[in-house]
Amino acid sequence: MLFNLSSGRLTQQGCLHHPKNRIKFFLRSLLTFPWTLRWLSTIGQTDALCSLAQKEPSVALRLHRPYLSRGLNLSQRLNLLSQHYQLLLNHLPSDVVQACLSKEGFTLAELEGKSGEFYPVKISALHSFDKEGELSLRLYNPQGQVLVTVTFNLIELEGRPAIYIGGLQGPRQSTPHEVIKVATKDLHGLFPKKLAIDALAAFVMALDGQQIIATSNQTHIYRSLRYRKTIQADYDSFWETFAGEALDSGHYRLVLPLPRKALQDVVSKKRGEYQRRYALIDHMSNEITLKMHNKSAIIRTP
Secondary structure, three states, X not given: XXXXXXXXXXXXXXXXXXXXHHHHHHHHHHHXXXXXXXXXXXXXXXXXXXXXHHHOHHHHHHHHOOOXXXXXXXXXXXXXXXXXXXXXXXXXXXXXXXXXXXOOOEEEEEEEOOOXXXXXXXXXXXXXXXXXXXXXXXXXXXXXXXXXXXXXXXXXXXXXXXXXXXXXXXXXXXXXXXXXXXXXXXXXXXXXXXXXHHHHHHHHHHOOOOEEEEOOOOOOHHHOOOOOOOOOOOHHHXXXXXXOEEOOOOOXXXXXXXXXXXXXXXXXXXXXXXXXXXXHHHHHHHHHHXXXXXXXXXXXXX
């Protein structure tokens, strides 16, 4: 696998298109040889991963740079990568895995707004976010504009599947803020970022998971020495809106199911709106659960 990637025999797409990049890949592989060899062996022995590497060879470079969370060593990165794909292949139907690993993605649910228009929720593998995780959950508006992207890995905690969230992004900078305002109003006042976390919670609960571990302001990958980028979002405050627990590791833990404000604690004039919000989330969660348990799930493209 190392020779085939370095020589261009397996693929010459993406980051390995130029011979100079293939040489850099080979030299970095030598510097991280035991770990890279094990990772490439895993890719070579897994049909879904081998197919992914041919289309998006950056998957072979995961150990050559900071990944998922600040401060992880090579062994930890390798273990998290291997664990993610093992859980993905063991818990999801093969057609769903294939769709999730594509850029087109797998449609988890479609939310109907007050307008009668639909907001797709999709999971896909996006190269532009692969430092923060292997998969991204996106919520789109009816016009196909991205409202939010949550990037994550599957991990195992206490013998059950769980989610590690490595990144949370709003819409593209070119997207007017009015787009978010319109979507929020149409979705009964639910913010797209909150809905995305609710969708991810439903996804992992359908796999019998009970926890989400999330990056913080300090553990985000862009806090690593290699990147040192400014993080616009306040991750800590956001997780605290879900009653997130700050861990000694610097991450946050969200216990599932996510907490809700009791209807009796909502002022009467807003109670109807909250009921509609909860109904929308429940409908989405039920749709996601059915998709995860249905081996003939329909795969839609944007």
